[in-house]
Amino acid sequence: QRQLVESGGGLVQAGGSLALSCTASARTIADYAMGWFRSAPGKEREFVAAISGSGGTTDYADSVKGRFTISRDNAKNTVYLQMNSLKPEETAVYYCAAAGASSFLRQNRASYWGQGTQVTVSS
Numbered sequence: 001q002r003q004l005v006e007s008g009g010g011l012v013q014a015g016g017s018l019a020l021s022c023t024a025s026a027r028t029i030a031d032y033a034m035g036w037f038r039s040a041p042g043k044e045r046e047f048v049a050a051i052s053g054s055g056g057t058t059d060y061a062d063s064v065k066g067r068f069t070i071s072r073d074n075a076k077n078t079v080y081l082q083m084n085s086l087k088p089e090e091t092a093v094y095y096c097a098a099a100g101a102s103s104f105l106r107q108n109r110a111s112y113w114g115q116g117t118q119v120t121v122s123s
Contacts, residue, residue: 003027004096009117014088016121020081022096022114029053029098030074032112035105036081038092039116045095049081050105059102088123 008020020036035050049070050059058070069082079096094117097110104110 003112004098004114006094006096006114006117009094009119011120011122012086014086014121014123016086017082017084018086018119020083020094020096020117020119022079022081024077024098024112027077027098027112028074029072029077029079032098032100033102033105034070034072034079035097035099035102035110036070036079037095037097037105037108038090038119039095040089040092043092045108047106047108048094050102051079052102057102059106083119086119086121088121090119091121092119093117094119 006022012018036048037045039045051070055072067085072079096114098112099105099110
């Protein structure tokens with residue numbers, strides 16, 4: 001049973017926006033820091049953003065600061081990633097993850113992973 005399910009991926013032109021969602025089933029995300037990662041062909045999975053369990057603290061990769069926003073709605077058991085000003089090099093599969101602390105996510109460590117959603121940015 002998939003515990004984290006991503007949605008919202010798709011095809012967008014460079015400079016455009018997409019909003020990703022990740023909904024948890026069978027588990028309360030309020031107990032976890034949540035994060036987004038991405039994996040492009042031939043590249044290692046990289047950290048994109050993280051948010052603490054309460055939502056009070058966020059962390060971003062330098063490459064997305066000022067363009068991406070992570071948020072969460074614990075009542076809906078959902079975490080979001082708003083992506084603006086997208087670049088072709090950000091074409092990747094985007095994954096949602098849950099961990100005991102945001103610091104774990106920075107280390108590419110998570111207790112649970114989603115199966116990913118494809119984001120394609122055309123030039």
